[in-house]
Amino acid sequence: MLFVIQIFRSISQESFSVDIQQIEQQLQELQQRANKLRQQIQQDTDPTIREDDIKTLEDLEKAIQSIQSQLQSFQSAEQNAMNAFE
Numbered sequence: 232m233l234f235v236i237q238i239f240r241s242i243s244q245e246s247f248s249v250d251i252q253q254i255e256q257q258l259q260e261l262q263q264r265a266n267k268l269r270q271q272i273q274q275d276t277d278p279t280i281r282e283d284d285i286k287t288l289e290d291l292e293k294a295i296q297s298i299q300s301q302l303q304s305f306q307s308a309e310q311n312a313m314n315a316f317e
């Protein structure tokens with residue numbers, strides 16, 4: 232029985248690790264896009280383009296916040312799972 236629990240624990244940890252890595256990668260990509268867009272907004276001279284870029288940046292920031300929340304949830308779930316097996 233202990234062997235089965237150890238296998239399950241190992242599989243669970245690997246699964247959480249992969250999910251968290253994917254979320255962290257998505258978060259990093261969105262943050263890089265947002266940084267580039269901020270630079271672009273500073274250089275925009277056309278008010279229409281600037282307004283569109285600001286709207287896009289706001290959407291990106293919402294997505295970043297959502298992914299950060301998701302990442303925190305996964306990390307919390309991972310910690311809870313690890314605590315349950317100790």
